[in-house]
Amino acid sequence: MKFEGTQSYVATDDLKVAVNAAVTLERPLLVKGEPGTGKTELARQVAQALGLRMIEWNIKSTTKAQQGLYEYDAVSRLRDSQLGDERVHDVRNYIKRGKLWEAFDSDDKVVLLIDEIDKADIEFPNDLLQELDRMEFFVYETGETIRARQRPIVIITSNNEKELPDAFLRRCFFHYIRFPDHDTMRAIVEVHHPGLKEQLLTTALTQFYELRDTPGLKKKPSTSEVLDWLKLLLAEDLDAEDLRRDGKNALPKLHGALLKNEQDVHLFERLAFMARSQR
Known part of the structure; x- marks a missing residue:
């Protein structure tokens, strides 16, 4: 499984080295660079070149790390309990899976894109440290641990709008896309x-x-x-x-x-x- 670029994406030698190093090390690839230099498109092209499905998580200023794992809708469950709905007896009916859960639960290897991570709160990267490192997380409402069946290729992009924590950077393979000559x-x-x-x-x-x-x-x-x-x-x-x-x-x-x-x-x-x- 080696990335050599595609016909529709010009990848420089150092970028190809970075992608393949991250795949070999099984660490997230953190890609920085000016907006518009092809960071997001890189993930799509890696997925295409390696024949893998891509899961895309677009980060906004309001995005919380927990949303990437799962969200528990306690309000809907309370409402259904008041209405006597039978669904209320199974808490799983009120859990919405996030993009990380989707990637972890896949039977096949996938490319997981966490796009523009620097848009979120400064604590966002720290809140994902263990999950991306161990490739597992705990669901408190059901008491189960979700582990990755196949370790996904994780590509994280940043426009350098804010500094990322050192502990997070230590767990990534880093590449800066220089502006093309x-x-x-x-x-x-x-x-x-x-x-x-x-x-x-x-x-x-x-x-x-x-x-x-x-x-x-x-x-x-x-x-x-x-x-x-x-x-x-x-x-x-x-x-x-x-x-x-x-x-x-x-x-x-x-x-x-x-x-x-x-x-x-x-x-x-x-x-x-x-x-x-x-x-």
Whole structure:
């Protein structure tokens, strides 16, 4: 069971090493990187490449670790007891299984994605330490211990919005997805937009990296955003000549796909104004 990438996902050598190391060690793979660099998609592609089912747990700011194990609906049970419902005699009727329980209960090996773990409360990772380490948890309402039938491949993503506890990090294999260089980006573009004209691709990527490297930019555009931008350029049938910018406008064509806040738009407008003033 070895991950070598897929036809629809460009995985660098160091990323493939990280995935396979985590699988060998049977430890969660913690993947960090800028938003839009393919962290979530990595889990889907690992599942596809290895022929495994994927279970996805999307974390929100209100998500609690217990929800990944199970939730006991005591209110519904109380209501049913008042109504004389026969279901009330079996507590299992009021237990909702979480994503970890689903992964642990699978007869076959699965890929479990815990997506954007840094969105949750700071205690969230600590609350899952033992469960992810031992691959088991106790259900107090039924008195049973749920153990993983097949140890899942656990992939955890983080956008670095907050620091994760050291005890949690110690149990993970870590990989940071660096932003793609020009050659890697060309390979990614070829997967999504095959056969793009060389001159258009060169001009577009040159403008894209110049934009990313602009000092003072609040939000740098990501891989997913440059792919959207190229899709728009193709839809509008623009060529390299159409992308040329004059001194009146420092903004690239269809810049709304790349710049996502007014501060960055105003930054380029000021740069254009300064360039005109210096003439």
